[in-house]
Amino acid sequence: MGREVVDFDSGWRFLCGDVPYPNTFWGLSKAGICTQGGSGEEFDDSDWEKIDLPHDFVHLGERDYSDEPPRRYADGTAMTNSALQHDPFRMWDTGxxxxxxxxxxxGIGWYRKRFRLEEADRDKRIFIEFDGVCRDSQVWCNGFSLGRHESGYTGFAYELTDFARFGGENLLAVRADSTLPEGWYYEGGGIYRHVRLLKLERICFVRHGVRIQASASPRIRIGYRLENRLEPGRKVRFHCTVFSPDGTFAGEGSLEFLPEYWREAGAELELTLNSCKFWSPAHPQLYTAVCEIESGGAVFDRVKVKFGLRSAVFDAQRGFLLNGEPLKIKGMCCHQDHAGVGTAVPDAVQEFRLLRLREMGCNAYRVAHHAPSPELADLCDRLGILLLPENRLLSSAPEQLGQLREMVCAFRNHPSVILWSLGNEETRVQFFPEGPRIVETLKHFVRQFDDRPVTAALFSNYLTSGPAALDRMLPTARALDVMGFNYCDQHWFFYRAANPEQPFLVTEESSLSPVRGCYRDDHEHGKLSWLGTEKPFDFARRWALVRDYSFIAGLFIWTGFDYRGEPTPLPRPAAASSFGVMDSCGFAKDSFYYYAAQWRPEPLLYAFPPWTHRVEPGIPVPVYAFTNCDEAELLINGRTVCHRKAVDGVxxxxxxxxxxxxxxxxGSGPGSQTVEFVSHTAGEPAALRLESAFRGANVELVNVFIVDNFGVVIPDAELPVIFELTEGVLLGTxxxxxxxxxxxxxxxRTTFAGCAQAIIRRPPGAPITVRSPGLPPARLG
Structure with a gap:
């Protein structure tokens, strides 16, 4: 007896395109009679592609470089940035x-999967769970419509019990329509997150049915909700056993009650644990609660929930306090998108990306701009990274309330989650009277399910500097528990003076646009350098403000990684952003080392550009460095050239x-600490260097670098490489x-700025070989 969770990621059939509804007399007017269309059992899908999940069908499809017709406001005004001069509170032009x-x-994609349910499952309740389908999905089981889910970013589940065939074959069909955007960036399309089949007993926990409320105390509260469909008058016992981070017994408790037949019921249990090990980024200690429903001496359901003991408080004077101690939030905003795989990011790649952020000294992750995947939240718990989930739309309409509830209930047990964002840059709402009403509704709606504070990423760049300019935004901003500012440091201190008792967080800051390895603008090829801008290092000034003012809880940099879409300000042919401190593969840009120097405790020094310039000797070239040292000495070919003081780490x-x-x-700092950075002029391409950047349970990232005879990476090498696998699967490059x-x-793939990446699945020991014309092949076993 008990819960059975079946991985449902493999064995799907896929068609890119739509399947017309069959032209039958009954059409869709009767339940379960549609047997011929894409949802029907008699439909022949034998020529559809065989795929496994997660799967993003858009990034492998056709590119679209067509011209776009001009867009207009409802009054006929062209939707351009110049229109904002007349009404700065309209949504800006996205370009x-x-x-x-x-x-x-x-466009549209169809997925179909046939599966068998045994006769022994007849007395079970059968559910299908989706972590995310982009977007506007419809799901059928054996020709019966299960429902429609509009958002591509929240999970959902359907019960199959009444429509299932036990002892025989069943068909699950999913139609995903990504035609209309939910965001203004690359979103992909299809079943891009995991799917599970649940087999539950007739007495079971409901979805997200266990809630654990914990603080920096051994006293915890465990709330649960269950449903009894077995028989009336059935007494049940809820039992919870808690294990400490080292796996030892920490406490247990139970209570008995009589739930109504076919109705949800629940209660709350309080426990005092025999240990109190706090969760924090430095020590992400996780407890495990094993929650069981017992009746008649049998266990009907069992779930394991990870949680942490910690307090997270936003204070108007001291900023963010974790377990009573100030902790500056050093965060990054990130999209779910990686080179080679689109939005269907494997769990191992998610972990690789988080480890890269942590290597930089980052301690927080803002999900842009939606709910996270369950795997991302689990990784943040385990790796000690604070998490800010974000609601997709700042609206209190029933559909959006449902999405918000799903996000909060799905992630409220995670100690990494420190607050909820209600939305991002909702400029149509935040300046108008509807704004505070909507925020109040959403804030109190969240309180029904969780007690964490709410924020929203507000944007005031349309406003001139000064206190009067903020008046129109103040009602919405003041309705938030924590004020969230996107950019606009010219308004921070005016807002603070008017609202000294409201906690303050910079939810988005420092959008830089340099392409990795680019030090001269090349708009024709979609490359941009930051060294030609008027204030190339102004981001350092803004971090210094956040660092030095205790009332500012911290900030989130835009972004951790480059991502597809939103290539502002790059013109076509660029079709991806360059905002990241790392590119879309996770290769570091120069700014990575600025934040590493500011956010990591050990002395660090990084100089750029690389000392390989395609100019004649004697031509002047610039030299910069990022550091946490007080001053630095520059030497060229062993000769001291100059000494310079660091200003805000630059x-x-x-x-x-x-x-x-x-x-x-x-570089030198306080005391006798010194650090050194060396850059060698690269010679001609001589070899390929392979490294396994990260290997997870079933996915590996392999990086290739073009090097000279001395192993120096050639920073501008663009050479074709071919990845070859004798066993395994190449997921993308x-x-x-x-x-x-x-x-x-x-x-x-052609290397860019000296490197490229492959994402693969291969058996242990199976080799991957990389070749490039004119160079010896490289092999990684």
Whole structure:
């Protein structure tokens, strides 16, 4: 007896395109009679593609470089940024909408899976759970419509019990329509997150039916909800056993009650644990609660819930307090999108990305701009990364309330979650009278399910600097538990002066647009350098503000990784952003090392550009450094050139005549701590260097670098490489280039700024070989 969870990711059939509804007399007017269309059992899908989940059908489809018709407001005014001069509270122009969505053709995809339910399952309740389908999905079981789910970002479940065939074959069909956007960036399409089949007893927990309320105390409360469909008058016992992070017994409790037949029922149990080990980024200690429903001496349902003991408080004066101690939030905003796989990011790649962020010193992750996947939240718990989930739309309409409830109930047990964001840059709402009413409704709606505070990422860049300019936004902002500012540091202190008792968080900041390895603008090829901007290092000033003012809880940088779509300000052919401190493969850009120097405790020094310039010797070239040292010394070919002080972690050495050889920068800080950074001039391509960047349970990321005879990475090498597997599967390849148009599943990729990446599945020991014309092949066993 008990709960059985079946992985439902494998064995699907897929068609990119729509399947017309059959032209029958009854059409859709009767339940379960549609046997011929894409949802029907008699439909022949034998020529459909065989796929496993997660799956994003858009990133492998056709690209769309068509011209876009001009867009207009309802009054006929062209939707351009100049229109904002007349009404700055309209939504701004997003630019090229096709380009914003990544220059892909969106559309419809169908998924079908046949599966067997045994005769022994007849007395069970059968459910299907989806973690995310992008988007506007419809699901059928054996020709019966189960429902429709509009959002692509929240999970959902349907019960199959009444429609299932026990002792025989069943058919599940899913139609996903990504034609209309839910966001303004690349969203992909299809079943891009995991799917599970649940077999439950007739007495079982309801979906998200266990809630654990914990703080920085051994006293916890466990709320639960269950349903009895077995028989009337059945007495049940709820029992919970808690285990400490080291696996030892920490406490237990139980209570008995008589639930009504065919109705949800629940209660709450209080426990005092025999240990109190706090969860924090430094020590992500996780307890495990094993919750059981017993009746008549049998266990009918059992779920395991991870949780942490910790307090998370936003204070108007001291910022963010974790377990009573101030902790500055050093966060990154991230999309679910990675080179080679689109939005269907494998769990191992999610972990790789989080580890890269943590390597930089990042301690927080804002999900942009939607609910996270369950696997991402689990990883944040385990790795000690604070998590800010975000509601997709700032609206209190029934559909949006349902999405918000799903997000809160799905992730409220996670200690990494520190607050809820109600929405992002909802400029149509935040400046108008509807704004505070909607926020109040959503805030109190959340309180029904969780007691964490709410924020929203508000945007005031349309407003001139000064206290009067904020008046129109104040009602909405003041309705929030925690004020969230996107950018607009010119307004921070005016807002603070007017609202000194409201906690304050910078929810988004410092959008930089440099392409990795690019130090000269090349708009024709979609490349942008930050060194030519008026204030290239102004982001350092803004971090210094956050660091130095205790009332600011912290900030989230836009973004951790590049992502498809929203390539502002790059023109076509660029179809991907370059906002990230890392590119879409996770290769670090220069800004990665700025935040590492500011956020990590050990001395760190990083100089750039690389000392490989395609200019004649003697031509002046710039040298910069990021560091947490007080000052730095610059040496060229062993000769000291100058000393410079660091300002907010940035050292601007100036320009010097280029001499191929060795550039060295030495830094010194308080006491005797010193650190050194060396950059060698690269020679001609001589070899391929392979490294396994990360290997998870069933997915591996393999990086390839073009190096010279001395192993120096050639920072501007663009050479074709071919990835070959004798066993296993190539999931995708990438290089981080924003205008790359090669299909993601191609084994052939041109390196960009000296490197490229493959995402593979291979048996242990099975080799991967990489070849490039004119270079010896490289092999990784």
């Amino acid at each position: 090229d909408w096709i380009q914003n969505r990544g220059c892909y053709r969106y 050292v601007c050495f100036g320009e010097f005549p280029y001499e191929p050889g060795v550039l060295c920068v030495k 990438g290089n981080g280039r924003p205008d790359d148009t090669v299909r993601d599943d191609s084994p052939c």
